[in-house]
Amino acid sequence: MGEAMSDREGSINYDGDKGQLVLTAGDAASTKPLFFEYLELTKPRLSLLSVITAIVGYLAALPARDSSVLISLIAGTSLAAGGAAALNMWMERESDALMVRTRDRPVPSGTISSESALALGLVLCAGGDILLLIGVNGLAAFLALATQATYLLAYTPSKKATSWCTEIGAIPGALPPLIGWAGAGAGISALGWVLFAILLFWQIPHFMAIAWTHREDYRRAGFPMATVIDGSGRTASLKAFVCTITLVLCSLLPTVLGFTTAAYAVVAGIAGTWFLVRSIRFLDPATRDSEARQLFFASIAYLPILLAALVIDRILLV
Helix, strand or coil, X not given: CEEEEECCCEEEEEECCCCEXXXXXXXXXXXXXXXXXXXXXXXXXXXXXXXXXXXXXXXHCCCCCCHHHHHHHHHHHHHHHHHHHHHHHXXXXXXXXXXXXXXXXXXXXXXXXXXXXXXXXXXXXXXXXXXXXXXXXXXXXHHHHHHHHHHHHHHHHHCCCCCCHHHHHXXXXXXHHHHHHHHCCCCXXXXXXXXXXXXXXXXXXXXXXXXXXCHXXXXXXXXXXXXXXXXXXXXXXXXXXXXXXXXXXXXXXXXXXXXXXHHHHHHHHHHXXXXXXXXXXXXXXXXXXXXXXXHHHHHHHHXXXXXXXXXXXXHHHC
């Protein structure tokens, strides 16, 4: 049996018997300029998060002021993250075509060829790593390469293999702060690893909220997410709750270890309590659909509040 999905360029037909996707051209052409299609290929919002957290790691390390290193760090991380995103889209083009939320992406929609996506991804990844190596240092370049490798070779294939893919994907998502910390030129201290832990545990409630909201899409694409394996949502909500508690505890470690003042701990405590309340409400099956959205928005607000408080405290108060 074949299942057809219409999109802006035509239709994508999935032949279940042959396990193949067939793209047919449509009459309507995309009205979006091609530049923005290529920009979308780099997942700019996700890549921006990597760049911002790398800058946070750099500033939190209290480096000597060197604008050239900071510029190289920002540019190199941007290229490396964008390239990894493009390669991820290339690798998941067939799965993306099966999901409502992703079928209009440049590759499955037919706006950009898979060959172009592959070439762009490889060039951006290599360019970002080389720029970090030359303009920052070897450790930063190595961590960027490790981020790409775990994202593309561990996380991406795991999405088809195990419900633990979210936890696996949290590892490359937590590495950018270490890239920034390494860019400061003093190795990686305990605070750098605390930043890694904060990003690691923050991602679980953030993505569990997404996975619950889009669980039917993931089921259609054959992704064994926790919300697909356990359709009740109990597993996903428990994971979100436990990891939020762990996140809040990790967020207090900078003050406990003497890296920040009590002012940061107050902000971290208030923000963490609010985030924890949202994760507790996500546990209730009666309101889980609406609370998933609330938990998602809370996660989006929580992270910049926490990281901004940490950087400001480190720069102005320590």
